[in-house]
Amino acid sequence: MLALVLLDDLRWPEALVLAVILAPTDAALGQAVVTLKRLPVRVRQSLNVESGLNDGICVPLFLIALAIAQAEGGAIGNGHAVQLVFEKIGYGALGGAIAGAATAAVVVWAGRRGLVDPAWLQVVPLAGAGLAFGFAEAIGGSGFIAAFVGGGVFGGLRRGRGGEVSYLLEQAGAVLAAVTFVVFGAVLLGPALGDVTWQIALYAVLSLTVVRMLPVAVSLIGTGARRPTVAFLGWFGPRGAATIVFALLVVEEGGLPGDAILLTTVFLAVALSVFAHGSTAAPLAERYADWLETQPEGHRAPVESGEGEEDEEVRWRLGAALPAAGAEE
Numbered sequence: 001m002l003a004l005v006l007l008d009d010l011r012w013p014e015a016l017v018l019a020v021i022l023a024p025t026d027a028a029l030g031q032a033v034v035t036l037k038r039l040p041v042r043v044r045q046s047l048n049v050e051s052g053l054n055d056g057i058c059v060p061l062f063l064i065a066l067a068i069a070q071a072e073g074g075a076i077g078n079g080h081a082v083q084l085v086f087e088k089i090g091y092g093a094l095g096g097a098i099a100g101a102a103t104a105a106v107v108v109w110a111g112r113r114g115l116v117d118p119a120w121l122q123v124v125p126l127a128g129a130g131l132a133f134g135f136a137e138a139i140g141g142s143g144f145i146a147a148f149v150g151g152g153v154f155g156g157l158r159r160g161r162g163g164e165v166s167y168l169l170e171q172a173g174a175v176l177a178a179v180t181f182v183v184f185g186a187v188l189l190g191p192a193l194g195d196v197t198w199q200i201a202l203y204a205v206l207s208l209t210v211v212r213m214l215p216v217a218v219s220l221i222g223t224g225a226r227r228p229t230v231a232f233l234g235w236f237g238p239r240g241a242a243t244i245v246f247a248l249l250v251v252e253e254g255g256l257p258g259d260a261i262l263l264t265t266v267f268l269a270v271a272l273s274v275f276a277h278g279s280t281a282a283p284l285a286e287r288y289a290d291w292l293e294t295q296p297e298g299h300r301a302p303v304e305s306g307e308g309e310e311d312e313e314v315r316w317r318l319g320a321a322l323p324a325a326g327a328e329e
Contacts, residue, residue, distance in 0.1 A: 026241055056148030102128070
């Protein structure tokens with residue numbers, strides 16, 4: 001709605017695409033928030049789990065919004081758009097489920113029998129992620145949906161059996177995320193800054209604040225969370241790798257008349273998020289922890305309580321689809 005008001009040249013389907021692109025968060029930009037053990041596990045894992053879940057949730061929504069925008073712009077027909085969406089989602093989920101089940105079977109079977117050295121066992125889930133992506137793309141599905149579903153199936157079937165196999169995934173993910181931001185800053189951001197208008201700048205700021213923080217506040221109604229907790233959870237919604245990938249898919253697919261405005265807005269929002277969330281993660285996490293420690297235990301809401309459950313148990317339940325909260329945990 002804000003995009004339609006501020007960005008006059010965008011049609012409503014393109015505004016919908018923009019909204020979906022800027023929805024997923026990236027815990028990597030606020031790493032101090034999800035690794036500081038002074039913070040309650042529920043606060044840390046809420047942000048960590050959100051970052052992992054909403055990437056996968058937003059992919060089908062992005063495909064649907066993009067197909068609608070392309071159909072409205074005349075790039076593809078309505079019937080073809082519907083077929084394309086169902087194929088991308090359906091084949092992607094199928095490919096991911098097969099790859100995830102196969103990867104879990106290898107890890108559990110080899111782990112029980114000690115057939116693979118633990119160091120080399122780390123390679124199997126990483127190969128499984130590549131298998132899910134490649135297999136889905138080959139049969140006409142979405143590789144991103146496949147990787148997400150595959151991670152969920154792998155984590156659900158394995159459930160801690162076969163040993164710890166997430167270390168290499170975490171390290172590889174961190175390296176690839178860093179490369180993504182380097183390429184973003186070196187190649188994509190510079191040209192986009194020349195097209196920034198005050199309307200685009202205002203929308204980018206509102207996307208990182210009001211559009212993010214208001215729904216978070218609404219979602220916490222009934223939890224008893226106090227204002228500092230609501231503000232803390234609302235503020236740490238960084239935009240990062242997933243948003244960049246969605247933007248590049250818009251470039252690859254093409255067919256949107258307003259893609260220049262859309263991409264400029266996305267790139268500016270990510271750039272602002274890198275500086276705003278990256279620079280405030282550590283100091284605000286420490287400040288929030290200091291405030292929380294001054295509050296009587298009996299006055300804390302459930303979400304503000306102490307270490308109510310083990311981080312490792314949360315990670316085993318959620319599986320490899322989610323980013324871990326740091327190897328040291």
